[in-house]
Amino acid sequence: MYFPSKKKNAVYVSPIKQDIHPIDFSLPTEPMNHKRKNPDPSPDSDEPTTQLSSPFPDEVLERVLSLLNSRKDRNSVSLVCKDWYDAERWSRTHVFIGNCYSVSPEILTRRFPNIRSVTLKGKPRFSDFDLVPPKWGAYVHSWLLVFATKYHFLEELRLKRMTVSDESLKFLALSFPNFKALSLLSCDGFSTDGLASITTHCKNLTELDIQENDIDDKSGKWLSCFPENFMSLEVLNFANLNSDVNFKALERLVSRCKSLKVLKVNENITFKQLHRLLVLAPDLRELGTGSLLQDLTPRQHSELKSAFNNCKNLNILSGFYEVTSIFLPVLYPACTNLTFLNLSYAALRSDELSNLLIHCPLLQRLWVLDSVEDEGLEAVGSNCPLLEELRVFPASDPFEDEILHGVTETGFLAVSYGCKKLHYVLYFCRQMTNAAVATIVQNCPDFTHFRLCIMNPRQPDYQTDEPMDEAFGAVVKTCTKLRRLAVSGLLTDLAFEYIGKYAKNLETLSVAFAGSSDRGMECVLKGCPKLRKLEIRDCPFGNAALLSSFRKYESMRSLWMSGCKVTMDGCRFLAQEMPRLNVEVISECGNDGCQADKLYVYRSVAGPRKDAPPFVLTL
Amino acid sequence: MERSVNYGGNDLNLEATELRLGLPGSDEHEKQSSPGVRTSNKRASPEVAEESTSLSNSNVSDARNGDQDSAPPAKAQVVGWPPIRSYRRNNFQQKKTEADGAGMYVKVSMDGAPYLRKVDLKVYKSYPELLMALENMFKLTIGEYSEREGYNGSEFAPTYEDKDGDWMLVGDVPWDMFISTCKRLRIMKGSEARGLGCL
Numbered sequence: 032m033y034f035p036s037k038k039k040n041a042v043y044v045s046p047i048k049q050d051i052h053p054i055d056f057s058l059p060t061e062p063m064n065h066k067r068k069n070p071d072p073s074p075d076s077d078e079p080t081t082q083l084s085s086p087f088p089d090e091v092l093e094r095v096l097s098l099l100n101s102r103k104d105r106n107s108v109s110l111v112c113k114d115w116y117d118a119e120r121w122s123r124t125h126v127f128i129g130n131c132y133s134v135s136p137e138i139l140t141r142r143f144p145n146i147r148s149v150t151l152k153g154k155p156r157f158s159d160f161d162l163v164p165p166k167w168g169a170y171v172h173s174w175l176l177v178f179a180t181k182y183h184f185l186e187e188l189r190l191k192r193m194t195v196s197d198e199s200l201k202f203l204a205l206s207f208p209n210f211k212a213l214s215l216l217s218c219d220g221f222s223t224d225g226l227a228s229i230t231t232h233c234k235n236l237t238e239l240d241i242q243e244n245d246i247d248d249k250s251g252k253w254l255s256c257f258p259e260n261f262m263s264l265e266v267l268n269f270a271n272l273n274s275d276v277n278f279k280a281l282e283r284l285v286s287r288c289k290s291l292k293v294l295k296v297n298e299n300i301t302f303k304q305l306h307r308l309l310v311l312a313p314d315l316r317e318l319g320t321g322s323l324l325q326d327l328t329p330r331q332h333s334e335l336k337s338a339f340n341n342c343k344n345l346n347i348l349s350g351f352y353e354v355t356s357i358f359l360p361v362l363y364p365a366c367t368n369l370t371f372l373n374l375s376y377a378a379l380r381s382d383e384l385s386n387l388l389i390h391c392p393l394l395q396r397l398w399v400l401d402s403v404e405d406e407g408l409e410a411v412g413s414n415c416p417l418l419e420e421l422r423v424f425p426a427s428d429p430f431e432d433e434i435l436h437g438v439t440e441t442g443f444l445a446v447s448y449g450c451k452k453l454h455y456v457l458y459f460c461r462q463m464t465n466a467a468v469a470t471i472v473q474n475c476p477d478f479t480h481f482r483l484c485i486m487n488p489r490q491p492d493y494q495t496d497e498p499m500d501e502a503f504g505a506v507v508k509t510c511t512k513l514r515r516l517a518v519s520g521l522l523t524d525l526a527f528e529y530i531g532k533y534a535k536n537l538e539t540l541s542v543a544f545a546g547s548s549d550r551g552m553e554c555v556l557k558g559c560p561k562l563r564k565l566e567i568r569d570c571p572f573g574n575a576a577l578l579s580s581f582r583k584y585e586s587m588r589s590l591w592m593s594g595c596k597v598t599m600d601g602c603r604f605l606a607q608e609m610p611r612l613n614v615e616v617i618s619e620c621g622n623d624g625c626q627a628d629k630l631y632v633y634r635s636v637a638g639p640r641k642d643a644p645p646f647v648l649t650l
Numbered sequence: 651m652e653r654s655v656n657y658g659g660n661d662l663n664l665e666a667t668e669l670r671l672g673l674p675g676s677d678e679h680e681k682q683s684s685p686g687v688r689t690s691n692k693r694a695s696p697e698v699a700e701e702s703t704s705l706s707n708s709n710v711s712d713a714r715n716g717d718q719d720s721a722p723p724a725k726a727q728v729v730g731w732p733p734i735r736s737y738r739r740n741n742f743q744q745k746k747t748e749a750d751g752a753g754m755y756v757k758v759s760m761d762g763a764p765y766l767r768k769v770d771l772k773v774y775k776s777y778p779e780l781l782m783a784l785e786n787m788f789k790l791t792i793g794e795y796s797e798r799e800g801y802n803g804s805e806f807a808p809t810y811e812d813k814d815g816d817w818m819l820v821g822d823v824p825w826d827m828f829i830s831t832c833k834r835l836r837i838m839k840g841s842e843a844r845g846l847g848c849l
Contacts, residue, residue, distance in 0.1 A: 157730065159733070159735045159736070160729070160730030160731070160733050160734070160735070161729055161730045161736065162729065162730045217735070243735060243737040245736075271737075375738070376738075376741055424734065424738060425732060425734065425742075426742075427742050428739070428742045429732060430727050430728075459732055459734075484732055484733065486732045488728065488731065541733075543731070543733070568730075
């Protein structure tokens with residue numbers, strides 16, 4: 032239904048029904064012609080305001096609502112009544128779209144006319160692990176074309192897992208005169224030429240954040256394209272890029288940009304160059320180092336240490352692409368106020384980590400490689416009482432090398448004894464026991480994110496040889512605030528029964544090589560009311576599981592199933608029953624009885640996508 | 651409200667199309683009753699895995715499968731496992747070769763020489779550099795490497811023992827792979843060397 036608004040000729044889109052859970056992409060799940068259940072307040076704008084409208088003028092309401100930042104709050108606000116819906120949509124300046132195919136740029140711009148900042152996420156998360164073929168989609172270009180006319184004053188664009196071309200970057204650079212911040216995380220499809228367009232044309236750029244992208248790295252010339260009078264940069268992260276930049280140009284840039292707060296250089300920057308940059312920018316809040324190799328003379332050592340000592344505001348340290356032991360002490364003075372230390376590219380030993388952590392009493396987040404071993408994690412437990420987040424990544428490929436080293440349950444236990452505030456963990460390990468996990472969650476019952484990866488698929492409790500069901504049972508029973516869970520090890524349906532029964536706040540679940548039958552997945556779908564993202568690979572779940580609670584998928588962002596037992600006819604049935612879901616399959620064969628190799632199901636108000644490649648079947 | 655869907659009959663006939671492991675006519679449900687029995691935890695059948703991982707030739711070998719041979723098979727590569735972004739994965743190789751900061755000394759023996767020598771492989775960036783060093787060390791000429799002929803045309807052939815204990819001709823694999831698998835070097839001479847070149 033469409034209701035012309037008195038003041039602005041805006042289009043009214045009916046809000047979501049009350050029985051659908053609050054969603055994160057802040058847009059209604061219904062297509063625009065769907066009738067609402069409840070009777071409308073009168074659309075006739077000449078009538079006097081009824082008790083359903085707000086008692087104060089729209090402008091005041093908009094002003095008040097503009098103070099709301101949380102998108103969950105804004106979603107709730109938009110459901111109150113038509114006036115609040117309108118006020119909210121006019122006052123919203125930032126929009127987050129968790130799945131770029133859930134909505135079209137036209138629908139978006141129609142509802143929200145005043146957007147300055149857009150966050151867009153594209154491909155399913157398993158594309159990070161090569162499970163999604165190239166050229167799958169998630170192109171940003173069609174969005175930019177619409178934004179160029181509707182959001183001419185766009186200032187920020189943050190993209191994750193999107194395909195971005197050099198042409199798109201050039202178009203972006205030329206179409207938005209106020210453009211300030213560009214963040215590209217895990218994107219692909221562009222080269223350093225595209226970056227050069229940005230640095231050349233965006234006169235008001237404050238942020239350029241290039242992280243973990245699949246980028247065609249032709250040269251470092253893009254950095255030299257910043258004009259000589261350009262000085263607005265506050266954030267620069269080019270750690271992702273391997274080609275050399277012109278250091279003199281970088282130096283001049285850093286000395287001009289007095290507001291620079293975040294600087295993350297690539298591994299080609301040597302310690303001598305780093306030293307010069309630190310002297311120019313002692314107010315940095317976040318620093319990403321380059322390579323810290325070569326020999327340090329005593330004088331260089333003390334100069335570098337002194338430069339770090341002058342960085343009183345440093346909260347976040349990362350980089351360390353190549354680092355030898357002798358460099359670590361120069362960091363000690365900078366560690367006093369450190370809240371986040373990212374050593375996940377540096378294969379430190381336990382003693383090296385231990386010596387470093389003594390100087391980091393305020394650490395809240397720590398990322399390391401498992402080269403530090405259990406002993407290194409014991410040092411974490413001893414030195415970091417304020418730790419909230421720990422991520423331990425594997426230092427080497429567990430399939431290439433024997434997993435002789437790395438971390439075990441011992442290290443995780445040690446951290447849980449010492450770090451009572453721990454609530455986020457990502458832990459890659461070679462062995463685990465049910466008993467250890469039970470103790471860990473006793474020590475730290477406030478987990479919100481528990482991502483455990485026992486690296487050998489289907490590995491049982493190495494002490495008892497039993498499945499790891501009880502471990503995850505303990506997690507969901509004890510950690511009532513749990514929002515994200517990734518399971519591993521040998522798991523039967525019992526683990527999923529526990530999850531369905533206890534994980535009432537769970538929003539994201541990642542499952543691989545687990546479960547015994549359809550029942551496992553059924554329990555989760557029936558039991559977890561807040562589930563938004565479910566990603567499954569190589570599990571024995573078939574059509575019965577897929578279709579057991581198919582209406583639920585409309586309350587979720589997406590479902591991914593690959594290497595499971597669902598077949599094409601099961602998927603077709605789902606597509607038939609749920610027209611507002613996009614059911615996409617990547618499969619070798621399209622006949623009914625065939626395995627649906629990769630299934631991706633997501634809700635959308637934009638209908639089936641028009642840019643699907645030939646290998647994606649939309650059912 | 652969920653409609654109960656009829657799976658038994660007409661439309662789907664799931665049973666007939668269900669892919670499962672086991673002999674035809676064997677029991678449908680292989681329940682996992684004890685930890686010793688792992689069969690019910692198999693993933694979908696091997697054909698499916700090959701289809702769904704068309705990007706690579708992976709095939710998960712379930713090392714704990716009671717059906718298979720007693721010796722656990724070597725771990726096979728699985729696409730996208732462990733779940734680490736490719737950006738991090740690219741850092742793996744580097745870490746391996748830097749593991750030993752103190753240098754990578756390997757013994758070098760030459761047929762007929764009274765004692766062995768040692769060289770630090772880390773010092774060299776490529777095969778020509780290594781071979782030149784060996785030539786200097788032992789006062790001999792090794793000659794040009796060719797994929798076809800090995801070191802034919804020379805009295806000597808440089809060989810190495812790899813991680814598996816096999817004797818390999820130096821030069822076949824990329825340099826980085828060579829230094830990470832080379833355990834010791836041996837310079838073969840005479841007829842033995844020429845024999846290698848004929849293979």
